[in-house]
Amino acid sequence: MKKAQEAPSTERTAAAGRLLPLKLSAAFVVGALVGATALVHPAYAQDAEPIRIGASLPLTGNFSVSGEKHEQGYQLCVDLINQAGGVLGRKVELIISDNRSDTETAINQYERLINVEDADIVFGTFSSKLTFPVSSVVERYGMVHPVPAGGALRIWEQGLKHAFYFQQNAAELVGTGLRGVLRDLVDEAGRPKTAALVHADDFFANGIAAGFLGGKVEEPGKGVIADLAPGYLAELGIDVVMEERWPEEGFSDWLNLANSIKQANPDLVIGLTASAEEAVQLSRALQTLKVNPGVLYLSQGTQAEFLEGMGEASEGVIVHTSWHPEVPFKGELAGEPFSNQDFIAAFEDAYNYTPDEDSAIPFALCQGVEQAIRGTETTDNLKLSEWLHQRTPEEPIRTVLGPFSWDERGLPKDRTFLMAQWQDGELRFIYPTNEFEGVAELEFPKPEW
Numbered sequence: 001m002k003k004a005q006e007a008p009s010t011e012r013t014a015a016a017g018r019l020l021p022l023k024l025s026a027a028f029v030v031g032a033l034v035g036a037t038a039l040v041h042p043a044y045a046q047d048a049e050p051i052r053i054g055a056s057l058p059l060t061g062n063f064s065v066s067g068e069k070h071e072q073g074y075q076l077c078v079d080l081i082n083q084a085g086g087v088l089g090r091k092v093e094l095i096i097s098d099n100r101s102d103t104e105t106a107i108n109q110y111e112r113l114i115n116v117e118d119a120d121i122v123f124g125t126f127s128s129k130l131t132f133p134v135s136s137v138v139e140r141y142g143m144v145h146p147v148p149a150g151g152a153l154r155i156w157e158q159g160l161k162h163a164f165y166f167q168q169n170a171a172e173l174v175g176t177g178l179r180g181v182l183r184d185l186v187d188e189a190g191r192p193k194t195a196a197l198v199h200a201d202d203f204f205a206n207g208i209a210a211g212f213l214g215g216k217v218e219e220p221g222k223g224v225i226a227d228l229a230p231g232y233l234a235e236l237g238i239d240v241v242m243e244e245r246w247p248e249e250g251f252s253d254w255l256n257l258a259n260s261i262k263q264a265n266p267d268l269v270i271g272l273t274a275s276a277e278e279a280v281q282l283s284r285a286l287q288t289l290k291v292n293p294g295v296l297y298l299s300q301g302t303q304a305e306f307l308e309g310m311g312e313a314s315e316g317v318i319v320h321t322s323w324h325p326e327v328p329f330k331g332e333l334a335g336e337p338f339s340n341q342d343f344i345a346a347f348e349d350a351y352n353y354t355p356d357e358d359s360a361i362p363f364a365l366c367q368g369v370e371q372a373i374r375g376t377e378t379t380d381n382l383k384l385s386e387w388l389h390q391r392t393p394e395e396p397i398r399t400v401l402g403p404f405s406w407d408e409r410g411l412p413k414d415r416t417f418l419m420a421q422w423q424d425g426e427l428r429f430i431y432p433t434n435e436f437e438g439v440a441e442l443e444f445p446k447p448e449w
Contacts, residue, residue, distance in 0.1 A: 053119060053121045055094070055096055056130075058126055059096075059098035063101045063130075063274075066358045070148060070149070073355075074094060076351075076363060078366065079350070099130065110138060122145065124148050126148065127202075127203070128151060131155055132155050136158070143162060144162050152206070162385040165412060166399075167417075168416055169416065172210050172217060174299065174417055175211040178318070179236060181419050182295070185430070191238075194266045196266040198257060213243070248274065255285050269296050271296070271297070272298075272299040278300065279298045279301040283314075293446065294445035296446050297318045318421045318430075319422075320420075324418050326436075327429060327436050333367055338400070340400045360400055368397040371398070375387050418431070423443055
């Protein structure tokens with residue numbers, strides 16, 4: 001196989017047996033060790049070569065906040081697997097490269113991970129912007145491509161055979177969550193009648209916007225791959241009185257954007273940002289100009305950085321999320337049950353702060369891949385891909401993000417995003433209302449700034 005040119009990168013290689021100061025229950029540790037031993041293949045020995053897993057993440061640049069948290073999620077999962085004796089009698093070695101939030105660097109790094117570092121398995125990167133070009137590279141080598149963040153429908157309409165998305169659904173369908181909140185939790189007479197939708201010129205944000213507005217998704221050379229008419233806002237009878245898109249990088253004119261929203265005077269503001277930092281900047285501008293819609297929905301803002309940036313002004317802001325600490329998902333790790341609450345405890349012991357979805361998503365991805373390795377007793381990527389495709393809603397992958405099985409495109413079956421709202425300094429789970437206990441009531445209308 002042809003070796004790729006080495007790309008400039010920063011790599012972090014975890015020692016195969018590195019331990020973290022985790023306070024896991026004795027039952028989990030003993031049970032995991034027993035489970036690990038039971039599945040050791042005779043051909044493997046404890047001193048066998050480690051299973052090498054590579055990933056390129058944006059540890060610097062525009063996506064660095066989320067990239068660093070993705071690294072923590074991957075690393076925690078690998079460390080727990082190793083503490084439980086590894087998998088198939090082999091330790092796991094994690095190799096992380098910093099792609100600096102740059103597409104060409106990410107492409108080159110996956111080429112390097114596969115051809116030079118001889119990675120047995122690769123984990124996906126963060127953002128649709130990086131995932132879209134990377135997906136064709138990983139597919140070309142016949143490698144399983146578990147994706148933590150890359151929901152743009154364009155990615156999943158390429159005919160990929162070995163890619164699997166570890167969030168609830170494609171970006172274009174994210175709007176179903178807000179549609180559900182407004183339809184089911186707000187009296188029709190008081191429901192917003194007008195909306196302003198503003199968004200980054202970003203793969204994921206553009207996808208969400210297309211769903212709200214009823215747009216067409218086009219792929220160069222293939223034409224229209226999805227027609228989303230009439231759109232979620234039209235379905236609710238909400239008129240769009242303003243739509244504006246800002247440049248993907250370097251945008252800073254937040255006050256003028258907020259002033260345009262104020263002039264439109266919408267009942268609902270939808271802000272589709274590319275990062276938590278952009279969510280803070282947009283919200284601060286709205287606060288400064290006293291723009292007070294009845295509903296403010298953001299596509300980013302679950303992170304602690306949003307709360308730190310907004311403080312009490314976060315009250316009433318609605319966001320969608322793939323994960324919430326109070327949702328009682330039951331996962332599996334090292335052949336033993338490993339719940340959402342186990343994940344939170346392990347993460348806090350390892351990193352001394354509470355996780356958010358940017359760490360939970362990659363952790364769940366790692367759980368899924370480990371279950372595939374155990375299920376097939378191999379790291380052969382074609383066999384792993386076949387096994388993952390065989391998952392069903394009745395026999396799924398089980399993770400801290402819930403159960404996963406996938407359709408022929410690699411998108412999850414029967415999953416919807418969770419809806420949450422900042423209330424009294426905490427991110428409260430508000431929708432759907434009939435699946436879990438502990439659902440908070442919607443705060444409506446949003447308090448004025």
